[in-house]
Amino acid sequence: MPGTYLLDYGAGNVRSLVNAVKKIGHDITYVKDPSDILKADKLIFPGVGAFGSALASLHSKGYAEPLKAYIASGKPFMGICVGMQSLFEGSDESPSTPGLGIFPGRVALFDSKTKAVPHMGWNTTRTLQGYEAMLDNGLEPGRAYYFVHSYAVPFSGKEEDRRWVLTTTQYGDEVFVSSILRDNVFATQFHPEKSGFAGLNILRAFLDGGADAAAKAQYAALLAQDQQARLTASPSLPPPPPSQDEFTKxxxxxxxxxxxxxxxxxxxxxxxxxxxxxxxxxxxxxxxxxxxxxxxxxxxxxxxxxxxxxxxxxxxxxxxxxxxxxxxxxxxxxxxxxxxxxxxxxxxxxxxxxxxxxxxxxxxxxxxxxxxxxxxxxxxxxxxxxxxxxxxxxxxxxxxxxxxxxxxxxxxxxxxxxxxxxxxxxxxxxxxxxxxxxxxxxxxxxxxxxxxxxxxxxxxxxxxxxxxxxxxxxxxxxxxxxxxxxxxxxxxxxxxxxxxxxxxxxxxxxxxxxxxxxxxxxxxxxxxxxxxxxxxxxxxxxxxxxxxxxxxxxxxxxxxxxxxxxxx
Ligand code: 1PR
Known part of the structure; x- marks a missing residue:
């Protein structure tokens, strides 16, 4: 049956995600068999738990190859937390386990000398691909989203990375990739399903296939007001705005x-x-x-x-x-x-x-x-x-x-x-x-x-x-x-x-x-x-x-x- 599917491998709380999807008026079906993955019109992979066990489960259940094929097919994919991390080459959390390798780079542990680890709480994002791309995916500049993780993909600052890094976030002295967007793949390090109404907007944009009219109007207003917005909306990928730790209490x-x-x-x-x-x-x-x-x-x-x-x-x-x-x-x-x-x-x-x-x-x-x-x-x-x-x-x-x-x-x-x-x-x-x-x-x-x-x-x-x-x-x-x-x-x-x-x-x-x-x-x-x-x-x-x-x-x-x- 076509529709939106949830790739659950039994590692934690996916009930909230299912409830969040229902709250915004959509249905979602659990992937029960590897063949379900290719039937999906839209696929959400809400990784919870550790990188190694997530990848091990993907392989043992036979999901890894169909998942790669799904992503290659161009149909919409959304990853959350470890569901985003799994798309990279590997993680220091489980050095011997290879990731899916769809994006370059490795996931690394935060340094706990200067701040508490895990990074647990609400933090904001800075866009590298422009406000329009952000708003199209339901993200709003200045809004805080809920993060809970000890490992993250460090932001390299390399010019080419800006083509897939949608937003970065700063925690203490470290800047990391907080969401990615390339073609049909959108993924967040934070949890939209735990980020209040701001997070529900992200799920809504993914499920409805884009931001609603109100979000677009907001974008236009932002552009009109904000010089920085005009800069970051430029298709020529200018340097990102200076990063700032906006972690909240x-x-x-x-x-x-x-x-x-x-x-x-x-x-x-x-x-x-x-x-x-x-x-x-x-x-x-x-x-x-x-x-x-x-x-x-x-x-x-x-x-x-x-x-x-x-x-x-x-x-x-x-x-x-x-x-x-x-x-x-x-x-x-x-x-x-x-x-x-x-x-x-x-x-x-x-x-x-x-x-x-x-x-x-x-x-x-x-x-x-x-x-x-x-x-x-x-x-x-x-x-x-x-x-x-x-x-x-x-x-x-x-x-x-x-x-x-x-x-x-x-x-x-x-x-x-x-x-x-x-x-x-x-x-x-x-x-x-x-x-x-x-x-x-x-x-x-x-x-x-x-x-x-x-x-x-x-x-x-x-x-x-x-x-x-x-x-x-x-x-x-x-x-x-x-x-x-x-x-x-x-x-x-x-x-x-x-x-x-x-x-x-x-x-x-x-x-x-x-x-x-x-x-x-x-x-x-x-x-x-x-x-x-x-x-x-x-x-x-x-x-x-x-x-x-x-x-x-x-x-x-x-x-x-x-x-x-x-x-x-
Ligand atoms: O031992 O693993 O079964 O857990 C029992 C849990 O129940 C523990 O977390 C323990 O703190 C809690 N608990 C047990 N008895 C009481 C009690 O009040 N008689 N509550 C109790 C503890 C403390 C708070 C409270 C704050 C803020 N309550 O969490 O909410 O002190 O209150 P305030 O803002 O009104 O001052 P186990």
Whole structure:
């Protein structure tokens, strides 16, 4: 059957892409057999995961040769992320695996000495082929798109490369190829399906065979206004405009989810992890679980209000939860129909045991979540146990932890570590063997120092492991990002624990999300001005509509902190 086909080799979240295509009114069929590839009128190859496993799957499923033949036939092709990288000659990620070799050059690892790697977040693009080519493919100058990758094709700056490099992007001190366009082949390093409405425009242009009238009118307006636009639109391929790092800070909306006493799944929010209403002080009885809304509806609201990412934490999943009963799978499926920014799911990413004794390894659990629409999984308790084992083995993994198995199969960028630390105050650093810092606030007895104890089971149990030990072990095991909570600041609206955040930032090269304690836009400004954190998360103030997301972004823009502008 002719039509648009999706080349999926089972390496991650393609549900979002399918949902994005449906959202803009098109159908898409999965390639099930190599012969389907040549039947397609249009083909999308959304590579997820690692270069080596993507190429190995293409070959083992017999897709590689039909894919090359399809591209040679001149029919429209769109590659995304590893789907773009696969078109090159090879990648440092898997040096012995040849790429398809349709474009010259190799994919290389970003340098993490000067910036966090993966490059995870929103960044803009600069065109080399002119605004018209950009707009024809649904890209808009100045718009930010969502990237998540550790490897990229460096931009050589050679004159001939400009004939296939549609846009470049700068991350820190490196300029790389962020989209390519030559004849029927269009591919992006970023994820259009995760880039909000701006990304949907790209998919629409590909599926409709060009930009719509509104985009063309915008192009004409740009040309009229902008000298630079006139230059870059010239067919003589002038030098690209000077590149600039326009990577933005991310604002993450977090939804803590659990069943209330009536058995309904609700978004809740605690103060210092206590999610129940004040009960009866006389009897000491606790109140109900706080109910701040429905997960799918709230996630959609945050997407529409401009959240750069949405995170769900299933906060009671330390109680064993049989895989098929996991209500979060359905929450994700429904959310991914309306939310087109990255979705993270946390809680219960570990080996789970069904009532009949069947064990589902963490990798299988994570796979269910990815197939249901998650882009990243967040690991809490199990990461603490993995770090303890890492040190027991003398500072190495044994390949069996959830972090290692999931990162190996889906890539480090898909593995977030959710840290639930609690301050332990000490009068002097010599009182403990743990890594001590000067406390942001003095302890109850005037102690000036503290260490941060890792906890498991939603903060119910403290372990003999400090946060620095945890994050460095998890990074070594393959984690791609840290979600750094604070049990002391959670829900208190006094601002983030900036000392803790900068201490963790200094210990790792992967991105860190500041979490817990945001009470006002100024707290986000502090997080980005006083630490080098990549993202800041909040929950309570957004759920209660005390601080609109828009005012957080405006406050950051007012302080010259780059953020993604509201999307529509
Ligand atoms: O251990 O892998 O099953 O994961 C459990 C997950 O559930 C962990 O990510 C853990 O952080 C989370 N969790 C468990 N219990 C609670 C609780 O609150 N009782 N929530 C909990 C943690 C922290 C936040 C919160 C920020 C921002 N919530 O992520 O959203 O502190 O809040 P604020 O802006 O209102 O201050 P596993």
């Amino acid at each position: 991310r604002i993450v909306a977090c939804l803590d989810v659990r069943a209330n006493d009536q058995g309904d799944l609700v978004v809740t929010k605690g103060d210092q992890y206590d999610v129940r209403e004040q009960g009866n002080a006389a009897t000491g009885e606790k109140g109900d679980v706080r109910n701040l809304g429905k997960p799918v509806e709230l996630a959609r609201r945050y997407f529409e209000e401009g959240a750069d990412e949405v995170t769900f934490l299933n906060i009671t999943s330390f109680r064993n939860c049989p895989l098929q009963d996991t209500p979060m799978l359905e929450v994700l499926r429904q959310t991914s129909e309306t939310v087109f920014v990255p979705l993270t799911i946390g809680g219960g990413i570990k080996d789970v045991v069904d009532p009949d004794g069947t064990v589902h390894p963490a990798l299988e659990v994570a796979g269910e979540y990815f197939r249901s629409g998650a882009d990243k999984v967040s690991i809490g308790s199990d990461a603490v146990y993995a770090a303890e084992k890492f040190y027991a083995l003398g500072g190495k993994g044994d390949g069996t932890s959830a972090i290692e198995t999931i990162a190996h199969a889906y890539g480090s960028q898909a593995v977030v570590i959710s840290v639930d630390p609690k301050r332990v105050y000490v009068a002097s650093p010599s009182e403990t063997a743990h890594h001590v810092i000067e406390a942001q606030e003095p302890g109850p007895n005037g102690e000036k120092y503290c260490w941060y104890q890792c906890t498991v089971s939603g903060g119910r149990e403290g372990r003999d492991l400090d946060v620095r030990q945890l994050v460095t072990a998890c990074e070594a095991l393959g984690a791609g990002e840290i979600l750094l909570n604070s049990m002391d600041q959670d829900g208190m609206k006094r601002g983030y624990d900036l000392k803790l955040i900068q201490d963790v930032k200094a210990a790792v090269h992967i991105p860190v999300i500041a979490s817990s304690g945001a009470g006002a836009p100024a707290h986000f400004v502090d997080a980005f001005q006083k630490t080098t954190v990549e993202a800041a998360l909040a929950a309570g103030i957004f759920h209660r509509r005390e601080v609109p997301l828009e005012s957080v972004k405006q406050a950051l823009l007012d302080h010259q902190i780059r953020v993604r502008k509201p999307d529509a």
